[in-house]
Amino acid sequence: MTLGSRVLFFSPSFGDGGVERDTVNLANGFIDLGVSVRLMTRAAGGAFLDQLRPGVERITLSEINPGGLGRELEQVLREHPGSVVLSCNDADDRIAIAVKRRLNGQTGARFYIRVGTAIVSRIREDRFHHLTGWLQRRRLSRLYRDCDGVITTSRGAAREIVNELKVPHERVTPLPNPTLTPGFGVGDPPTGLHPWFAPGQPPVIIAIGRLARVKDYPTLMRAFAKLRAQRDCRLLILGQGRQRSRLEALADELAIGGDVDLLGFCPDPYGYLRQSRLLVVSSTREGGPIVLIEALALGIPVVSTDCPTGPREILQDGRYGRLVPMENPDLLAEAMAETLDHPPAPDFLRQAAAPYTQMNSSRKHLRTMGLGHMLADYPPTLPNVPAR
Template identity: 35%
Template sequence: MITNLCTAVTALGVRLDILLVKAEGPYVEKLPASARLIRLRTGHTATSVVELALYLRRERPDALLAVKHRAIVAAVRARRLARVDTPIGGRLGTTVTAALEGKSERRKRLWFDAMRTYYPAMQAIIPVSEGVASDIAHITGLRRDAMTVIANPVITPELFRLADAPSPHPWFDEEPPVIIGVGRLTAQKDFPTLLEAFALLRKTRNAHLIILGDGEQRESLQRLAEQLGIADDIGLPGFQKNPWAWMSRSRVFVLSSRWEGSPNTLSEALALGVPVVATDCPSGPREVLDGGVVAPLVPMGDAGALASGMEQMLNSPPPPEILKAAVSAYHAEASARAYLRALGLSVNGQ
């Protein structure tokens, strides 16, 4: 999402510096050419404070947006070290309480104490959903009205262009229908429940299931598919640079997560007019789907409910116009303008 935000901000004529701690990964090449990329020598956000302070003192930017918790802590500490008054905004993209569930009490305490110490020093706290905002308020004691919720810049012209690419898999060229999930193969996404739900669905109708993404659970998911007797109807093609060509041709998109912040893949599927089913996890799906009005919301970890939701969407898909309207606030330009306003900046008087 940050690449989308950077592209939308520069398209509005804003001069943008992008400070990279780790200049690697599939998305670095997608950063806008008009932005100035500054590769920090440090290998970790926590050790970037001095270098970031030197940048703030030298460049005096009009504002600084820090992405994720560790970057927020580093940014506030760097500004103090630099003795400048640069406004800082912090983007929070996940529900921290859910993300730290099962972690040690010491780790939780350190994380929460840092939030209480550093977040009040920011000029703009920017959660990506109401659920994330409520979680921050609960942890820090900050008022909810001290935060500005801004929808992720999910919808771009590039998304629709890439969605129209040639069919990426022969399953899309024939029946039965394809159901798709997208995300890292980790505990957060709870793809084992999706496999169990798909096995239940397969008892009543033919279908294929494709899960895009890589991660530590690949082998265990393959074993589970074999145990459930659905291995021949499951595809695990790994990470795909263009997931939208897969998503746009699928009959149903499924979000089976245990937690999110604001689920981008869910918003992308809706923007493409693809029927969806989502778990009612913290947080984001309930907001995006208007409490289940737009599409089914099911309990987390409930394979039976997930299977019923998939069958409902296969049998009675909502009109694409309704699905697309649900994510109208997620267009990249609107999101970029909202970020600039939150940072106290304006473009063309807006």
């Protein structure tokens, strides 16, 4: 197979999350490296799809049910034999591997699954009935065994798949996220985003992510309340979700409503991030948290819970940011105070983000999928991010 072979992203469930942003960054990275790319989605447009390079061939799926979607994928693979199929969502993975089983090698296509979350931890955290959890693990084990390779966003997620799902280790490869594009952080941050960023205002702590149970914002708000009792500071949370009313009620209960702002979804959070003094990740589960990488690349100090599976790896066992136990507001507040008082140097923090450039990640993905034999060695240098 040559570099002229096409990578086909099969993404009927394409939405507006981090997995979709990674998909677009990889597709663009592959195009920049001379690899032909197709993207199959049901969505006709959207914030991330609008960022695709002109060279990415779009195929809009017309079917809705899994059987119909599978037939559309099979037709494309028969028309373009030798494709490398990459799916990045559990529902899409199931359709793609069903097509692989049905084709039985007829088109020469290879099928890879990219797992953007700590999926085994997710099953465990959801507190399934014992039998239901066992069935979930069994289904995933078969799915991952039947594809040509599984790509994870952290070594911890890879270990879970190998150890708990009994997938052969040679089929599972952890690779860095393609987070940092060449234009990341370029230019001055916009002014007037929020009155809390005006000169002379107290330091702003920021959290970014959907308002979901897994992000455990109640622990962050309780930690912030403890910190606010000691010093003047503010908390911004960027994201939307079902937990909003509960979090607003908790802020009132903790008497911090005037110092907490739930801003909702923000398609371009970097201006807020660059003007904040500290990023906090309070999750009980992550895959490879993109926002940690982005903050480090911008030289913004970070504190994170030591949740499965990505933060410890990104922060290199706490070297580049404090790691605290999950669901512990006291220790989280202590770590936030210490980091505000003694922030690491921005240039030091940027070192941790070096592996997560779009080009470095794209090359590693191509090598893993058997398309990297013509690629030259490439140092994982950072985009030219201006100093704060």
